[in-house]
Amino acid sequence: AQKVTQAQTEISVVEKEDVTLDCVYETRDTTYYLFWYKQPPSGELVFLIRRNSFDEQNEISGRYSWNFQKSTSSFNFTITASQVVDSAVYFCALSEGVNTNAGKSTFGDGTTLTVKP
Amino acid sequence: DGGITQSPKYLFRKEGQNVTLSCEQNLNHDAMYWYRQDPGQGLRLIYYSQIVNDFQKGDIAEGYSVSREKKESFPLTVTSAQKNPTAFYLCASSVIAGGGLNEQFFGPGTRLTVL
Numbered sequence: 143a144q145k146v147t148q149a150q151t152e153i154s155v156v157e158k159e160d161v162t163l164d165c166v167y168e169t170r171d172t173t174y175y176l177f178w179y180k181q182p183p184s185g186e187l188v189f190l191i192r193r194n195s196f197d198e199q200n201e202i203s204g205r206y207s208w209n210f211q212k213s214t215s216s217f218n219f220t221i222t223a224s225q226v227v228d229s230a231v232y233f234c235a236l237s238e239g240v241n242t243n244a245g246k247s248t249f250g251d252g253t254t255l256t257v258k259p
Numbered sequence: 260d261g262g263i264t265q266s267p268k269y270l271f272r273k274e275g276q277n278v279t280l281s282c283e284q285n286l287n288h289d290a291m292y293w294y295r296q297d298p299g300q301g302l303r304l305i306y307y308s309q310i311v312n313d314f315q316k317g318d319i320a321e322g323y324s325v326s327r328e329k330k331e332s333f334p335l336t337v338t339s340a341q342k343n344p345t346a347f348y349l350c351a352s353s354v355i356a357g358g359g360l361n362e363q364f365f366g367p368g369t370r371l372t373v374l
Contacts, residue, residue, distance in 0.1 A: 175360045187365040194360060251301040
């Protein structure tokens with residue numbers, strides 16, 4: 143069975159601070175995919191990034207960066223120079239690569255990030 | 260614009276009544292999903308469908324039913340058997356090809372309150 147743990151329930155930072163959201167996963171598959179989604183106050187989840195289990199390269203997209211480490215089963219998300227608009231709930235998710243469960247994701251409980259001006 | 264629509268955004272029902280939540284997508288996605296979100300909790304999968312006329316139970320299917328008669332539509336019925344139906348319900352869709360690699364696209368959600 144697969145599992146995603148986001149140990150940080152809530153994080154509060156002041157604007158311009160850097161913040162890292164942790165994600166630890168469990169799976170028995172050798173092929174799997176990791177995702178981060180953002181849920182703003184409006185409620186609709188927005189896809190941010192996908193990583194497959196064979197690609198451990200870190201990725202940077204503007205102020206966002208992701209650190210994938212298979213050795214520790216972690217896929218952490220860092221926001222640099224946070225802004226008020228980053229305030230949202232962030233979810234980490236895991237999908238396995240087997241066809242019988244194609245597309246089915248397991249989500250963590252989410253981390254609520256509040257960025258204060 | 261392509262996307263997923265859910266209606267209504269807010270829904271109120273009396274206890275004991277069945278209620279159907281609508282989900283429509285025009286992304287031509289094969290797979291569709293229903294999630295339930297409770298305050299401070301993550302998304303829990305209710306049902307999912309990978310193809311028309313076929314669907315599978317998720318982790319919390321008891322008290323819910325679905326149908327998939329058309330590719331673009333995946334309505335969810337919350338029955339009176341669901342013990343605690345008040346929650347935020349999210350519908351999503353994704354491409355199927357490639358297994359689990361495809362991200363899901365979400366609708367705006369329906370907040371159901373049972374009085």
